[in-house]
Amino acid sequence: MTEIELSDEEIIEKVRTSNQDLYAVIIDRYQKKLLRYIGNLIKDENKAIDVVQESFIKAFVNLNSFNTEKKFSSWIYRIAHNQAINLAKKYQKETSLQEDWVFEKYFFIVFRATFFILFRGKIL
């Protein structure tokens, strides 16, 4: 049976146990789809290429955490999606720190409100 006939999960099992070169087959299967997906998400072709490349590397490094009973496609899409979001956040952070500040302030208000309700409101 050639690798072309194997499922993604079967290839991943082989990559993990015996043949790391087979990871190229996985890359070939998904790079176009991921580029299209990430390209639509971040609207920048060069950054999309970086995101996809970084996603494949991350997936390889963490391949042992992948459960072969689940679908590899969902897993790699999630990694790429998160990678794109992280990149977007990074660029947002570079341009403005305002959002972070708002989030921390909001978090502090929620924390104080929880404390007040629990201990001052005599719920306990």
Place this chain on the structure above:
Amino acid sequence: MSKELKDISKNVMNQIHEGKAKMKPRIYFVIGSILTFLGLVFSTIVSIFFIGLLRFSFRTHYGWRAQYKLNQMLSDFPWWILIPAIVSLVFGVLIIRKYDFSYKIKPWIVIVIFILVMIFAGWIIDVIGLNDILSQHGPMKGMMFFR
């Protein structure tokens, strides 16, 4: 586009061959999951105890019996649980953060949210009386004597 696609494949495979991208061993993920789970269990126990303690201290009128009961609660509680709770929680979160799939959230935010959830869970468990059932029948039998 096809040149870029070739580049992606080539770059990734080069990093793998040069050893720059190495697969993390399976044990790494197993330890991360176990530590986080243990952290969750220990934190829940600690949280239930503290909520029980708070409720007790709010209810009593500080007579000698109440003080005695409070002291008994404090001395009966297995304080060593605090150490594995904190250690496993911190290491579990650190290891899981290194999976690096999640959105990048500051670790202190993760820990604070986790602790708040634990306090809330402890309060719920205390209110519905699950802690009493566990301390009388379950594996926690004899561990805590709240009332």
